[in-house]
Amino acid sequence: QKEVEQNSGPLSVPEGAIASLNCTYSDRGSQSFFWYRQYSGKSPELIMSIYSNGDKEDGRFTAQLNKASQYVSLLIRDSQPSDSATYLCAVLGGNQFYFGTGTSLTVIP
Amino acid sequence: GAVVSQHPSRVICKSGTSVKIECRSLDFQATTMFWYRQFPKQSLMLMATSNEGSKATYEQGVEKDKFLINHASLTLSTLTVTSAHPEDSSFYICSARDPRRQGSTGSQYFGPGTRLTVL
Numbered sequence: 763q764k765e766v767e768q769n770s771g772p773l774s775v776p777e778g779a780i781a782s783l784n785c786t787y788s789d790r791g792s793q794s795f796f797w798y799r800q801y802s803g804k805s806p807e808l809i810m811s812i813y814s815n816g817d818k819e820d821g822r823f824t825a826q827l828n829k830a831s832q833y834v835s836l837l838i839r840d841s842q843p844s845d846s847a848t849y850l851c852a853v854l855g856g857n858q859f860y861f862g863t864g865t866s867l868t869v870i871p
Numbered sequence: 872g873a874v875v876s877q878h879p880s881r882v883i884c885k886s887g888t889s890v891k892i893e894c895r896s897l898d899f900q901a902t903t904m905f906w907y908r909q910f911p912k913q914s915l916m917l918m919a920t921s922n923e924g925s926k927a928t929y930e931q932g933v934e935k936d937k938f939l940i941n942h943a944s945l946t947l948s949t950l951t952v953t954s955a956h957p958e959d960s961s962f963y964i965c966s967a968r969d970p971r972r973q974g975s976t977g978s979q980y981f982g983p984g985t986r987l988t989v990l
Binding site for chain 1: 905913914915917920962964966968979980983984986
C-alpha cells in the first residue's frame with residue numbers, strides 16, 4: 763500500500779510570509795512527485811513537479827525533494843491571499859497517482 | 872497546457888435514477904483516464920482506471936456494477952452512476968495523462984469536476 767502523508771492543517775500565514783507545506787511518502791522507489799492546488803469546489807491544478815533531489819523553483823514556488831528521507835515539500839514565498847487553498851501532494855507509482863489528504867492553507871491579509 | 876473537460880458540471884437527481892458524466896480530453900488522445908471521487912474536506916479517492924477499448928480497472932471497494940465506465944474513444948470516457956442514492960452525492964473528477972509527456976515526467980490533468988447531488 764503506497765501512502766502519502768500530509769499535515770491536514772489548517773496552516774495560517776500572514777500575507778507576504780513564507781508558507782511551508784510538507785509531505786512524506788512510503789514507497790522508496792517513487793521517482794515522480796507533484797504538488798497540486800485545489801480551491802474549494804474546484805478540481806486540482808498542477809503547480810509543480812519534481813523528479814530529482816534538491817530544489818526546483820518556479821516563480822514564488824519552490825519544491826524540495828529528499829528521496830533518502832522520502833520527503834517532499836513546497837515553499838510559497840511572498841504568500842498572497844489568493845494562495846489560500848488546499849495543497850495536495852501526489853506521488854506517481856506506476857501508472858497511478860497517489861494523493862495525500864491535502865493541507866489547507868489560509869493567507870491572512 | 873493540456874485540457875480535460877467534464878459534463879455536466881453539476882447535476883441533481885432523484886434517488887434511484889442513473890446519471891452519466893462525460894470526460895473529454897480536448898487537445899490530446901488519452902488511452903487512459905482516471906475517475907476520482909472526493910467527499911467534502913477529504914482527498915481524492917481513485918475509483919477506477921478507464922482504458923480505451925478494454926474494461927476499466929476498479930479500485931478495491933468500488934462496485935463496478937454501480938459505477939459503469941465506458942472508454943469509447945481516445946478522447947472520451949463516461950462514468951454512469953446507476954441507481955444513485957444520497958450517499959453517492961459527491962464531487963466526481965476525471966483526469967487524463969497527456970501521452971506527449973510519458974514516462975517519469977508524465978503529469979495528470981484534471982477535469983473541472985462534476986458535483987452530483989442525489990435527493
